[in-house]
Amino acid sequence: MTLKNVLLVTETYRPEINGVATTLGKWVDGMLALGIRVTVIRPKQHSADKAIDSRTFDRESDKLVFGLPIPGYADLKFGLVSQKWMKHQLQRIKPCAIYIATEGPLGYAALKAAKQLKIGAVTGFHTNFQSYSKFYNFGFLEPLIMKYMRWFHNTSASTLVPTQQQKQMLEHKGFTNTEVVSRGIDGELFSPTKRNQQLRDQWGASENEPVFLYVGRIAAEKNLELLADTYESISEKYPKAKFVLVGDGPLKPSLAARYPALIFAGVKRGEELAQHYASGDIFLFPSQTDTFGNVVTEAMASGCCICAFDDAAAKEHLDNRQSAFLADLGDDRQFIKNAIAAYEKTDLRKNLSMSSVVLAQRLNWQKIVQQFCKTLEKSQSTQYGKAHANRSNLRFKPESSSR
CATH class of the missing domain: 3.40.50.2000 (Glycogen Phosphorylase B;)
Structure with a gap:
């Protein structure tokens, strides 16, 4: 299978300054260079934020949704959409692969819609939100946050992590189908x-x-x-x-x-x-x-x-x-x-x-983008499709026991 049309769902994106936005930007640039059309669904970052038109930006487009500030991160927002709206977008965009970078309401809606349409979405574990909780006076929620994160990612076709250490940690906590896709460096810029x-x-x-x-x-x-x-x-x-x-x-x-x-x-x-x-x-x-x-x-x-x-x-x-x-x-x-x-x-x-x-100098973004694309392709294979279809109904049950 060759990727032609990829949907990326995220609650942070360039020009916001953080590791997630930087990584996603590099992946998108790499996919565009390979001739892949990319659509990004993300929250509107500020009042003057405007959607990108693929006719102007060469195969890249995005869809902006309403967002609210993340507690403790006023400069970042989480997107609020209905599952019905997200399902309509997937039907309209017709992506051959979906990547969900964040676990907030926007990612949740995308995961549910992908399940209904039998599209094997790949998720990314980019941020240790469960560890952040103790710094913002809700550390008591850390076990529940981890349980939700485990459920969220185990519902996807596979979960991408940046290091072997992260893969081992998550597997120890009951996460399944984790794959390492590292990060690159722009050697021309940083020198x-x-x-x-x-x-x-x-x-x-x-x-x-x-x-x-x-x-x-x-x-x-x-x-x-x-x-x-x-x-x-x-x-x-x-x-x-x-x-x-x-x-x-x-x-x-x-x-x-x-x-x-x-x-x-x-x-x-x-x-x-x-x-x-x-x-x-x-x-x-x-x-x-x-x-x-x-x-x-x-x-x-x-x-x-x-x-x-x-x-x-x-x-x-x-x-x-x-x-x-x-x-x-x-x-x-x-x-x-x-x-x-x-x-x-x-x-x-x-x-x-x-x-x-x-x-x-060995950390090449081009090689990492190719690895990322292969993972997206694999998510649509028969093996991943069956695994995805056989999972339990897409409903988070906090009262259920941990894996």
């Missing part, structure tokens, strides 16, 4: 050649002075309290050390008030973002909730020395003291020690950075 001394001058950093860098959402689920502890430990020993944070989020005002010396660069995109990566030296990634962390591979390709936990993208692609400084998951003390070592041990830091650049 050590984008280093900009004028930008570093703005930060007050000399040519050979290492700069700490964080890129991402400035929010509790990113474990920024550890970033604050790391800053305190290093600035106590090295008062002139520079810390640059790229991004925005609810914790930005409190961090700025607590630590006036932190440099908040704001949200950056494209070439400007690439220059910020390459102009930093030590990339701090304290998160313990990410399924992957695209920022890690972007930092790798940009020539940064990675300081992270042995988790997600770092675990998938890096090795401790060979291509990065990695701490065991949950070992905050070691994370801080690694950050200090990266600052002090210049030769080791540079060697690790060079190794990570080489590793990043």
